[in-house]
Amino acid sequence: MKSWQTVSVSGGLGAYENTFESLGRISIPDLREKKMLIKPNAGRMFKPGEGVTTDPQVVAGVIDFLRKRGGEKIFLGESPILGVKTLEALEITGIAEVCRKRDIPLIDLDYEPPVVTPVKKGKLLRSLKICREVVNADFIVSVPVMKTHMHTVVSLGIKNMKGCLRKKEKVRLHQIERKEEICGTNKTLDIAIADMTTVLLPDLTVVDGTVGMEGFGPSSGDKKPFGVVVSGIDPFLTDAVSATLMGIDPEKIPHLVLSALRKKRTVRLEEVNLIPFDAISRWKNPFELPPQEISCQYQHVVVHDHDSCSACLSSVMLFLKRYQEAVKDYRLSDGCFHIALGKDVNNFPEGTLLVGDCAVKHGCGGVPVKGCPPVASHILEVLNEKGKSSSN
């Protein structure tokens, strides 16, 4: 096998030590003179240990390893979900602190105007607005958290690259008009991610499974302490090994399979030089998959969702998780509390809470909660306002 087929798994040590050990078995190219971007998963305002954002000690391990291998020009950047400020997110996740200690510049990837990049082999996308600092980097290290994802089954190294698209461009991937002749049985989002990978892939992937997320990922699932780190040069094989450790067959993850096909690569484990060879049997620890239906989790709550982004759906899930008591007062005549979201949502009863700008557009007779996406606390504010006005 070729050296790029190596995928290395480390577990049982601390987050920093796992990272250093797993990277130490990978054959890394000469990093001197290379401008290196570390792209963590830090697009949301969560503290470390919640399974949402990359563990700061994994980031520390990546930085120290790259330096040990001759890397000098290292910076770390993120373009978070809309409504979140990059530097604030890096601060709360603990990533800013480890970077400051190591003199690593933090970059708000949304600051510079994007580079509009043609997607020549795109099936749905013709171009993408990629953050300038990403295009200017010579070597990109994707450092995602090991998570399940409500729309894409998993969120790993390839999916993490969506955070290299500038601001609303990330959301655009969810809003593309469906073309049956192109999509067939696939979701538009999976095809769009495969289009993205024809122009945007990491050079090195380090999957942080210190505390992963299962169930309703990427941000409203349950944290899953796992204690492994997976590293590899080939992003498809690295994601495939990570998924397998999560108990998910990589060949059943559409965005992964479609992306690999486009690049004439594979997600088959037979193609992996796995170190240690028994990593799967040693550390496999199945993750709960996202539920197919949201409503069934909460009694007397009906969610009307048609093609929403994970950002809006996560806000709704967080809202229901935190404030399920509050919604009792806002049930409609059928005895249920109704929420609608997504770009093609329709057929909801009058009085339904319309979450996000997409649903608001269709909002005849609904209660609008503007935002793209609105945060959970804002949804509650709108609900409380409605309560006040109806009691006056």
Ligand code: SF4
């Ligand atoms: S309003 Fe929500 S569903 Fe619509 S584009 Fe924004 S985040 Fe996505």
